[in-house]
Amino acid sequence: MSNIKNAFAGGKAFIPFITCGDPDIDTTYKVVIEAVNNGADLIELGIPFSDPTAEGPVIQEANIRALSGGITTDKVFDLVRKLRETVTIPLVFMTYANVVFSYGADRFIRTCSEVGIDGLIIPDIPYEEKEEFTPYCDKYDVDLISMIAPTSEDRIAKIAKEAKGFIYVVSSMGVTGTRSSFSNDLSHITEKIREVTDVPCAIGFGISNPEQAEKMASISDGAIVGSAIIKILAQYGKDAPSKVGEFVKSMKDAVRKA
Amino acid sequence: MNKVKKEGRFGIHGGQYIPETLMNAVNELTAAYEHYKNDPEFNRELQELFNEYANRPSRLYFAKKMTEDLGGAKIYLKREDLNHTGAHKVNNVLGQALLAKKMGKTRLIAETGAGQHGVATATAAALMGMECVVFMGEEDTKRQALNVYRMRLLGAEVIPVKTGTATLKDAVSEAMREWTNRVSDTHYCLGSVMGPHPFPTIVRDFQAVISKEIKQQILEKEGRLPDVVMACVGGGSNAIGTFYHFIEDKDVQLIGCEAAGRGVDTFETAATIATGKLGIFHGMKSYFCQDEYGQIAPVYSISAGLDYPGIGPEHAHLHDIGRASYVSVTDDEAVNAFEYLSRTEGIIPAIESSHAVAHALKIAPTMDKDKIIVITISGRGDKDCAAIARYRGENIYE
Ligand SMILES: Cc1ncc(COP(=O)(O)O)c(C=O)c1O
Numbered sequence: 289m290s291n292i293k294n295a296f297a298g299g300k301a302f303i304p305f306i307t308c309g310d311p312d313i314d315t316t317y318k319v320v321i322e323a324v325n326n327g328a329d330l331i332e333l334g335i336p337f338s339d340p341t342a343e344g345p346v347i348q349e350a351n352i353r354a355l356s357g358g359i360t361t362d363k364v365f366d367l368v369r370k371l372r373e374t375v376t377i378p379l380v381f382m383t384y385a386n387v388v389f390s391y392g393a394d395r396f397i398r399t400c401s402e403v404g405i406d407g408l409i410i411p412d413i414p415y416e417e418k419e420e421f422t423p424y425c426d427k428y429d430v431d432l433i434s435m436i437a438p439t440s441e442d443r444i445a446k447i448a449k450e451a452k453g454f455i456y457v458v459s460s461m462g463v464t465g466t467r468s469s470f471s472n473d474l475s476h477i478t479e480k481i482r483e484v485t486d487v488p489c490a491i492g493f494g495i496s497n498p499e500q501a502e503k504m505a506s507i508s509d510g511a512i513v514g515s516a517i518i519k520i521l522a523q524y525g526k527d528a529p530s531k532v533g534e535f536v537k538s539m540k541d542a543v544r545k546a
Numbered sequence: 547m548n549k550v551k552k553e554g555r556f557g558i559h560g561g562q563y564i565p566e567t568l569m570n571a572v573n574e575l576t577a578a579y580e581h582y583k584n585d586p587e588f589n590r591e592l593q594e595l596f597n598e599y600a601n602r603p604s605r606l607y608f609a610k611k612m613t614e615d616l617g618g619a620k621i622y623l624k625r626e627d628l629n630h631t632g633a634h635k636v637n638n639v640l641g642q643a644l645l646a647k648k649m650g651k652t653r654l655i656a657e658t659g660a661g662q663h664g665v666a667t668a669t670a671a672a673l674m675g676m677e678c679v680v681f682m683g684e685e686d687t688k689r690q691a692l693n694v695y696r697m698r699l700l701g702a703e704v705i706p707v708k709t710g711t712a713t714l715k716d717a718v719s720e721a722m723r724e725w726t727n728r729v730s731d732t733h734y735c736l737g738s739v740m741g742p743h744p745f746p747t748i749v750r751d752f753q754a755v756i757s758k759e760i761k762q763q764i765l766e767k768e769g770r771l772p773d774v775v776m777a778c779v780g781g782g783s784n785a786i787g788t789f790y791h792f793i794e795d796k797d798v799q800l801i802g803c804e805a806a807g808r809g810v811d812t813f814e815t816a817a818t819i820a821t822g823k824l825g826i827f828h829g830m831k832s833y834f835c836q837d838e839y840g841q842i843a844p845v846y847s848i849s850a851g852l853d854y855p856g857i858g859p860e861h862a863h864l865h866d867i868g869r870a871s872y873v874s875v876t877d878d879e880a881v882n883a884f885e886y887l888s889r890t891e892g893i894i895p896a897i898e899s900s901h902a903v904a905h906a907l908k909i910a911p912t913m914d915k916d917k918i919i920v921i922t923i924s925g926r927g928d929k930d931c932a933a934i935a936r937y938r939g940e941n942i943y944e
Contacts, residue, residue, distance in 0.1 A: 299547040337840040339827065342718045342726070348709055361839050385563050412563045412826070420826075425879060438566040438669050439729060449565075458567060498835035545695025 290431045291378045292453040295330035296488040300543040301510030302327060304503065304517050304536055305382060307334040307350040309359025313367055319521070322533030324375055327540030329489040330454075332409060332512065333385035335364050342411035344465030346515040347396055349522065361391055365403050380407035380433065380453070385420070394425050401428035407453040410435045415447050421451050424451075435490075436481065437461075438471035448481045455481055455489035457508060460491040466515050467494030475507040498542035505546035513539060551676040553702025554743025557866055559859030562742040564722075564829045571729040576702040576744045578649045583751065595640045599673070600630045601618075602637075604756075606920070611849075612831030612890050612910075614619035618774065619913035621906060624760055626784065627895065631669050632660040634753060634784040635765035635923030639735060641752035643670035646733035653732045659686055659714035659780065660851035660898060665739030668702035678702035681720045683738065684940040686850045689933050711844040714780075714854045717829055728788035738781025739858035741808055746858050752785025760920055763792050768918060774909070776801040777922040778901040779872065780816075781853050782858035784924035789870060797869070804859060804935040806874035815843035818857040818892065819865055827855075832862040848877040848937065851898040857935035862905035879904040879936055884927060897934065 295301045304323050306367055308316050320331055336351040336359055343351070368379065381400065389394045389412065400408065410432060413420060418432055425432045431453030438461060448455060459470045459479055474491060482491050491504040492512025503512040520526045520535060554560050562572060570754050574716040582588040585597040589721060591658035596602040605625040613621045626634040654671050658664030664680040672795060680697055684706040687694050700723045708715040718741070725734040739753070756774070760793070764772055775792055777785035779802040792798040810821055815835075822833040827842060835843035847853040857872075864870035875883075882903035888894045895903055902921050910919055927934075935942045 339715065341722050342725075355841065375818070384840075386834070386836065386840040386842070389826050390836060391821075393940045412829070414566050415570050416562050416569070416747050435566045437565070437569075439567055439570045441570060443566075450869065451925070461567060461729070463723045505580075527796075543864060543885065 289455055289481060290429060290546055292330065292431055293488070295371070295378045296454065296509050298503040300546045301329035301490060302536065302540040303330045303332060303510055303512040304328050305332040305334060305390060305512060305514035305516060307336060307354055307474045308348065308364045309357050310518070310521055311353050312357050313363060313415050314361065315526050315528060317367060319532050320371055320375065321535045322529045324377060326434050326533045326537040327336040328377065328536055329510065330380065331377045332380050332382045333368070335361060335381055337384040337387055340384060342463055344463040346516065346518050346522070347464050350518045350524060354437070361387060365399055368403040368405060378546045379404065380409055380411040381405055385403040385410055385412045388421060395422050397424040397428050397430050399420065400430045402487035404429060407433050409429035409456060415443065430500035436477060438473055438477070441524070442479060443479045445484050448485045449488045450486055453487070454509070456512065457489050457497065459491050459493040459504065464493055464514055466496035473488065479506045498538050501539045502542040502546045505543035511543055513538070525543060548788060549913045552746070553784050556835070556863035559832045559862040560743055560746060562829060563831065564742045565726060565917070567726045568729065571725070572742055572744065573656055574649070574841055577891045578645060579744055579748055580848070582645055582648055586687055588644065589811065592641055592644055597642065600636050600640060601628060602755065603759045604628050606760060606767065608767070609891050612887070615890060616907065617915035618915065618917070619919045622764065622772070622918065622920045623893065624756060624788065624920055626756065627893070627923045627926035630919060631662070631666045632928070633666065633844070633896065634756065634787060635663040635666040635737060636669070637755055637787065638737065638752040638783060639666040639670045641662070642733065642735045642748065643674055643676065643888035646735070647674050647676070651731055651733040653725055653734055655679045655681070655721055655790065656734045656735045656737060657714065657717035658682050658737060659717065659853060660849065660896070661690040661697065661856050661929065662811040662851065664702070665696050665700070665902040666702070667735050668697040668700035671702060672700045679753050680704050681707050681724070682718040683711070683717050684708050685712040686714065689850050690929055692847045692929055710819065713786050714850065716843065722844050736810055738780040738783040739786050739860060740828060740830060746830070746860055749783050749788060750786045750860060753783050754790040756784065756787035757789060760788070764918070764920065772918040772920045773796055774799045774801060774919045774920065776803060776902050776905060778803045778852060778898045778924060779857060779861060780854050780898060781856070782861045786858060786924040789864070791811045793869060800864065801905065802870055803905045804872055804874045805852035805875045805901055807845070807847045809876055810874050814846040814857065816847040818855065818942065819872035830859050832859045833857055848880065849897045849901065851896070852901065858896040873905055875901040875904045879933055883907055883928070884934055893923065894927035895923045896927045899924045900927070
């Protein structure tokens with residue numbers, strides 16, 4: 289069992305997503321520290337990929353900014369080593385299958401475990417392909433996070449039964465990006481999940497303000513926010529850390545009410 | 547070692563590396579295809595579309611002048627360029643559009659590189675009364691402006707994709723994103739033998755008509771099988787269509803011709819087998835041009851249709867087991883072959899197909915006169931004339 293359960297131990301969780309190296313690695317470091325100090329319960333660190341097919345324009349552009357700034361997988365591991373000198377909350381990577389595969393799955397996941405990464409979110413690894421990485425995840429005790437979508441229907445139970453760490457419930461169809469409306473079936477999905485597992489589930493994709501975060505946390509165990517944070521980074525660049533901190537605080541206050 | 551399940555795999559390649567949001571859509575497609583592929587009514591309708599609408603069977607033409615000029619093996623051209631819409635792409639599109647219609651879908655989306663697949667999809671959508679949206683890299687909308695106009699004329703919406711290298715790979719990514727947005731009424735009509743299972747199998751099966759016909763036609767004309775069959779490879783659909791019914795005939799050599807761009811020793815290349823390594827992208831495990839951290843390479847070829855950093859999983863497997871060989875052909879060699887076939891046989895091949903012609907120009911003279919080569923001319927070159935003129939320094943614009 290990884291450290292991830294601790295993120296949900298103190299009530300509803302708030303989970304920010306941050307693209308590593310956008311606009312540079314020092315800013316990422318500061319943003320993570322601000323997020324932790326302002327109440328983040330778990331942080332998703334994105335390792336940029338050249339062609340992120342599950343991402344909308346906001347996160348696509350963050351990937352491009354980070355890659356053109358020279359970020360690499362090894363530099364992201366170094367960042368995590370440095371973060372772990374002070375940060376104790378669970379940290380997970382969010383990246384694409386080829387980033388893990390090309391590094392060597394064994395070597396990548398072993399390094400995750402060494403530097404203190406608790407889980408992996410890989411949107412292009414569905415249930416059917418998870419054995420690509422689960423043998424190494426089991427070996428090094430890193431959780432491969434399962435995703436469940438509004439179209440999952442009869443797949444929900446089998447995915448949830450084998451889920452580890454937490455379950456990422458995708459709020460709506462399409463790619464990442466801020467939204468004004470969500471699938472209206474979400475509580476139905478989280479109820480189905482709870483019938484088969486007590487692994488916590490958090491909702492993400494499109495959440496951008498405290499009202500939405502509160503609502504999503506009220507029907508699950510937490511809210512995940514990506515694009516709204518990346519927009520702050522796109523706007524403020526190196527000056528973003530304190531702004532992200534304020535935003536995280538407002539979101540954490542909202543999920544506490546849920 | 548990983549235990550990998552067999553369904554949708556070609557050796558270690560293939561699979562379904564896609565977001566959960568799409569899993570039920572591809573499962574639904576797999577089930578529908580399994581049902582209809584053996585359905586007599588479906589096959590009758592498809593055959594009728596092939597024959598009456600697409601102008602099949604396509605000719606197997608003996609290129610007498612080219613054969614005499616090269617002084618070696620006898621050369622036959624499989625004339626997919628004579629199909630309605632001007633390329634092999636229509637074979638796959640008619641199959642998928644008919645399947646989508648049977649599944650109750652009302653909207654087709656597609657990616658396109660050279661625009662041939664987009665034109666074919668727009669055509670099928672017009673014929674079958676379906677809505678059509680085509681994603682095309684902005685760079686390609688410029689190199690293939692005529693095809694953009696054709697798609698719009700046929701009633702399709704063309705969306706220029708500005709992300710990444712603004713070419714075929716980005717168009718595929720954007721079409722996938724759009725599919726996750728809207729699966730209930732929409733079929734993603736993928737244009738090559740790539741992407742997640744079941745696409746590589748479905749597209750292969752619809753393109754296999756090429757080798758089925760070649761086999762019949764060459765037996766009629768020559769009373770024996772060819773020594774070599776060859777085709778250009780982008781994702782690999784015309785090539786797998788050309789190879790498929792010969793895979794078990796071990797004496798028939800299978801050759802795929804990849805785009806080397808400015809050369810396989812430069813960064814401006816799209817030759818996946820020559821320069822790529824094993825990876826996972828666009829729903830499949832296969833070979834991809836990529837850097838040491840798995841970032842997909844910004845590939846280049848003069849040919850928009852071959853300008854893709856990957857190769858279909860069945861080709862990757864045929865390469866692994868040594869059943870097919872893959873060679874690379876530069877821009878320069880392809881342009882020379884484009885001009886050569888035009889002058890020698892009065893046939894203007896697509897710049898994609900010219901890559902296969904170029905390799906034939908190299909090997910035919912080295913072979914005995916009693917040997918037979920079949921080259922698939924995957925499409926016609928009208929769409930490329932302006933770009934080739936520019937390549938030669940003549941500034942004509944469409
Ligand atoms: C005429 C022609 N040939 C070949 C190709 C390459 O595709 P494939 O390798 O799938 O046959 C294209 C793609 O656009 C094309 O238009």
